[in-house]
Amino acid sequence: MITFASFPAAPAHDGYDGARRYPDGEDGMEVDFDDDDMGASGRKLTSPGEVLTSSQAFMRGHGTFVDNEEVIASVTGVIERVNKLISVRAIRTRYNAEVGDLVVGRITEVQPRRWKVDANSRQDAVLMLSSVNLPGGVQRRKVESDELQMRTFFEEGDLLVAEVQAFFADGALSLHTRSLKYGKLRNGQLVTVPPVLIRRLKSHFVSLPCGVDLILGLNGYIWVSKLTKASEQEGEEGFDAEAVYSNKNDDIDDATRAAVSRVSNIIRVLAAHFVPLTDTVLLDAYEWVIEQESDIKDLLQPEIGEALVTAISAQRQ
Amino acid sequence: MANLTSISKSEKSYIQTALEAVPPLREDGRALYDFRAVLLATGVAPLANGSARINIGKNPEEGAGGTEILAATKLEVETVDSGDGVDGGRIVCTVTCSPAAYPLLSMNALDELQYDYTTTLHQVLSHPSLHPRNLGILPRKKSWLLNLDLVVLSDAGNVYDAMFMAARAALWDTKVPITRAVQYTAKKSSSSKPVDEKMDTDESSSGFDTRQIPSAQDFDLPDYWDEGEVLGGRELWPLAVTLNIHSSVHFLDATSKEEAAAPLKMMAAFAFPSTSSPTIQAVRLLGPGELQHARLQTLLSEAERFGQEMYDALEIKLRDEDFRRNHKARNRFAQR
Known part of the structure; x- marks a missing residue:
């Protein structure tokens, strides 16, 4: 089945409308920073080149530049102000990491004593051989044989979940997987969303009642997989290198596969409508979809996606 | 061709097992x-004579995503006797891949990839059986060169199908300017006669002398209500169907991940003449996988159906688009 549709119409630009939207900055204070509730004004989106304020009264931060003594936005995003520092947080951007973030990444390269990991950041992240759990106990010296068989742990293309440990001098991330929660990913599929949509949660490991596990990486990579039962999780004592670094999937029944696909499509729809993702949003969305009893692929149709987002945002308020 | 996206072994086996299941399931819930x-x-x-933009797999709400291809045609006049021109015109197709579509590829790898795409598209579209009849201007003198340029703006799988759809839409949209042959004839007026006798001592040496050649030398573009006429035989431009083959199943419109998981792709291009049955214009097998010869026939007939x-x-869509644009143009004209 193939159907053709038109591109969504661009918003009609009237020359006069455009002129009105950028008020001439004679007072240089288009953004009303004086009222204290940033709620209303903070939600306003900037466009690149938009004059924010005077550079004499404020300092420029990330996402802005100064020209003609005016602070000008260089990206589309939301304005943030800390005292006199004005910055713009871009809505479409690479992942800006912080130490302690949980990320999902893909190995791109195997190098001496380290792996390069694509984590949707500006540079590839680095996973040192010394920051992974190796077979034979957590406290163990790395030996030369480990270096020679690095590909038995992670090889190119492998997906892993890790935590941001530190930054290098050039801004690249250093990751670690020294916990039994972290490591290689199997039994599922990856969905990519813009990183700003991932809210910081108490736990980024979410289990949905439909037998689906989610790992919401803060870098916008979301791993949707079959539920791992708590009893089957590799315990701290019996660290089983075979299981942790295995490439083989478990047997997955069709219902679970369907649920994984359904959850992936829900995430895609929510991301397309720019809805921030949390565990509760995903749960509500899944329940709504089950109530509708629609087919998995129907979710990607614009009308159903629209209805889903409307239903979700109605519940939020 | 190397796999453009790398996926892990477990992802690959997840996709493959789901394809083998009964009923088969794909990662976004589509049927095969x-x-x-x-x-x-x-x-x-x-500024192009014809153009089209196509996107496969983009959510209309979203700013980005999907395989996006821009195609445009531009006509150029060529001289046949002294230049590169061919009598009756010729077609040159070029595919460019934006580095933004393949951020992980090196410049050399990108060049190779776009060379692959260019060769495939050019070989299929410039085949004599598809040649439009109205690309000639003056026999043995001038002809049109039809440049078809495609840009792959982003790749989310199934580039071949998208490329041929974009090419077909752009060629469908192409308007060839109407030309009128101009012939220089010598004036036979009595007033010029005395000058002739004085100046033209050696008649055959004059380069501007056109009296000896009976046929037209040049052309001009008459005023016309439209940009021109459509390319001859525009119904014929072929479409490609890519079957992604994994063991005994095949499926259409693979995402990049599914492409990486399927070992073999069969691309077949078909033209659909209105009077006779579809004709195969090209078949390519891509990828390291193998295919039993006996299966090829069934796959081809399946591909023909798709x-x-x-x-x-x-x-239907192209006729809709024509209607929409005519309508829009008329409205704009009425508003003036």
């Missing part, structure tokens, strides 16, 4: 022969 949503617009480049569906859907 379902396409993602295809967005198409023609006439997107104002191609016919694709053709019918695209035909």
Whole structure:
């Protein structure tokens, strides 16, 4: 089945409308920073080149530049102000990491004593051989044989979940997987969303009642997989290198596969409508979809996606 | 061709097992022969003679995503006797891949990839059986060179199908300017006679002498209500169907991940003449996998069936687009 549709119409630009939207900055204070509730004004989106304020009264931060003594936005995003520092947080951007973030990444390269990991950041992240759990106990010296068989742990293309440990001098991330929660990913599929949509949660490991596990990486990579039962999780004592670094999937029944696909499509729809993702949003969305009893692929149709987002945002308020 | 996206072994086996299951399931819940949503617009480049933009798999709400290809045609006049021109005109196709579409590829790898795409598209579209009849201007003197340029703006799988759809839409949209032959004839007036006798001592040496050659030398563009006439035989431009083959199943419109998981792709291009049955214009097997020869015949007939569906859907869309643009142009004219 193939159907053709038109591109969504661009918003009609009237020359006069455009002129009105950028008020001439004679007072240089288009953004009303004086009222204290940033709620209303903070939600306003900037466009690149938009004059924010005077550079004499404020300092420029990330996402802005100064020209003609005016602070000008260089990206589309939301304005943030800390005292006199004005910055713009871009809505479409690479992942800006912080130490302690949980990320999902893909190995791109195997190098001496380290792996390069694509984590949707500006540079590839680095996973040192010394920051992974190796077979034979957590406290163990790395030996030369480990270096020679690095590909038995992670090889190119492998997906892993890790935590941001530190930054290098050039801004690249250093990751670690020294916990039994972290490591290689199997039994599922990856969905990519813009990183700003991932809210910081108490736990980024979410289990949905439909037998689906989610790992919401803060870098916008979301791993949707079959539920791992708590009893089957590799315990701290019996660290089983075979299981942790295995490439083989478990047997997955069709219902679970369907649920994984359904959850992936829900995430895609929510991301397309720019809805921030949390565990509760995903749960509500899944329940709504089950109530509708629609087919998995129907979710990607614009009308159903629209209805889903409307239903979700109605519940939020 | 190397796999453009790398996926882990477990992802690969997850996709493959789901394909083998009964009923088969794909990662976004599509059936095997379902396409993602295809967005198409023609006439997107104002300076081109014909253009189209296509996107496979983009959510209309979203700013990005999907396989996006821009195609545009430009006509150029060539001289046949002294230049590169060929009598009756010729077609040159070029595919460029934006580095933004393949951020992980090196410049050399990108060049190779776009060379692959260019060769495939050019070989299929410049085949004599598809040649439009109205690309000639003056026999043995001037002809049109039809440049078809495609840009792959982003790749989310199934580039070949998208490329041929975009090419077909752009060629469908192409308007060839109407030309009128101009012939220089010598004036036979009595007033010039005395000058002739004085100046033209050696008649044959004059380069501007056109009296000896009976046929037209040049052409001009008459005023016409439209940009020109459509390319001859524009119904014939082929469409490609890519079957992704994994063991005993095959599926259409693979995402990049599914492409990486399927070891073999069969691309077949079909033309659909209105009077006779579809003709195969090209077949390519891509990838390291193997295929039993006996299976090829069934796969080809399957591909032909899908191609016919694709053709019918695209035909409706292209006529819609023509109507929409005429309507828009008329409205704009009325507002003046």
